[in-house]
Amino acid sequence: MASREIRSPPWRRKSGKAILSYGARQIALTALRLWRKEKRFADSIISGLSAKAALTPSDRAFALELFYGVLRNLTLLDFWVSCLRASRVESDLRDILRLGLYQLLLLKTAQHAAVHETVELAPKRQRTIINAMLRAATRQRSDLLARAWAQPLFVRTSHPQFLVERWLQHFGLEHAEKLCEWNNLPAPVYARVNLLRIDRTEFLRTYPESRPLPDNSNFMEVNSLPSGALERGHCYIQDPSTAIACQLLDPKPGERILDACAAPGGKTGYVAQLMENAGTIVACDRDSERLQILKENMARLSVGNVRILRHDWTHGHVPSEIASVALFDRILIDAPCSNTGVMRRRVDLRWRLRRIDFVRMQQRQIEIVRRLIPLLKLNGALVYSTCSLEPEENEEVVRCILAETPVLRLEAQRHSQPFRDGFDGAYAAKLIRTA
Ligand SMILES: C[S@@+](CC[C@H](N)C(=O)[O-])C[C@H]1O[C@@H](n2cnc3c(N)ncnc32)[C@H](O)[C@@H]1O
DSSP: OHHHHHHSOGGGGSOSHHHHHHHHHHHHHHHHHHHHHHOOOHHHHHHHHHHHHTOOHHHHHHHHHHHHHHHHTHHHHHHHHHHHOOSOOOHHHHHHHHHHHIIIIIIOOOHHHHHHHHHHTSOHHHHHHHHHHHHHHHHTHHHHHHHHHTSOHHHHTTOOHHHHHHHHHHHHHHHHHHHHHHHTSOOOEEEEEOTTTOOHHHHHHHSTTOEEETTEEEEEEESSOOHHHHHTTSEEEOOGGGHHHHHHHOOOTTOEEEESSOTTOHHHHHHHHHTTTOSEEEEEESOHHHHHHHHHHHHHTTOOSEEEEEOOTTSSOOOHHHHTTOSEEEEEEEOOOOOGGGTTTSTTHHHHOOTTHHHHHHHHHHHHHHHHGGGEEEEEEEEEEESOOOGGGTHHHHHHHHHHOTTEEEEEEEEEOHHHHSSOOEEEEEEEEOO
16 A cells, blocks of 8 residues: 555646645655554665655655654654544544644644645545644644643653653653653764774865864764765764773774674774774674675775674574684673664654563673673673663673673773763773683
8 A cells, every 4th residue: 555655646646846745744644654553663664665755855854854753752742632632543543643733833834734735645534634633733732832841751752651760760850851852852963083094184174064073073073964975984974972882992903802793883993993903803793784784884994804704692602703713802792772872863762662671681681791701811801882771781781790700890881871971872881801
């Protein structure tokens, strides 16, 4: 059904600006329905659909704004739906109402276009009710907004209640509030300058629109994806919080490093730069598609000291290609995690998380660390890192490992907290093998 709609889009039969934005609304609606029914990642749904529909750049931007805007504000939009209609609203109708209310109450789209074009998306039998509800929302706009701001934090910032309750407990009201609001802001684009290809002065001369970060001049804030710089391997898109783990790892030229969960290679590239491309990095991951991306990234960044291997640390023996390089001077375990530190970049993540996920991830994280400890040499350093804000996946993993492994000593621990540091959330702990 969805792909038939995309292949013969209704707006192609007409012409003019308003018709193009109808196309964007149709794409956003189709994407919302696919996201709800198929449980796929939001990014892959919307990029697939907008590529097929061949939207103009401005229509594509509008479709993305609508799709991500609705996903970011689901609870709030549903609260408004419930204010406007007491009886049950079935899912397909609800998606259209969410789109309409997002435009009217949050995006400030021109009222006539928002109502008219959104009503047009619906089958004939639903148009009267949608029209009536959107017109009522237009009349009651200030009242609906005031009622929303009086709602609890999880409703007004549209987060799962269990998550907000955890954050209130862990971080207190002020920080939990800041975190929820931060998750709803568009994420800036940061690029790490790849010193293997270009120095900072030359980078700034070539890409004068980039702004170096005051406390980390290896990273630049850029207005949009610097595609030329990326193609030439002059930079890599990554949040400055990702630097913490690499800096704690502190790899030296000539050393043997194991990057155990490496793909797509953001940290591998930085580690290679810190090693000045000398020595050996063994980069592993269990996901072959992601490893292929790592391989391409390393080629573009001119990383010349990496061996790439597929391996799942929770299955089977250590492959001979790794065993033959062990013991390692340093091991980086950038573990799979719940990703709660990067929610502003992964808009739909909050709706996929379950309470049980933090403990489930913890078990997997501990299992991976256990398998890697024997590969670390005496006095070697193991850095465990995540982009999670949850203690179960961070301090608790480290505590458990330290308790069962007396030969390890905790040397340092660092957090990046969005509400304190203004970057993505991240955690890293450095453990030293003492015997
Ligand atoms: C946080 S991501 C790594 C990001 C990467 N370090 C970077 O900076 O680009 C975690 C990675 O762990 C991999 N992974 C998850 N479970 C694994 C396992 N059991 N063995 C090996 N890799 C695993 C995932 O495929 C994913 O690529």
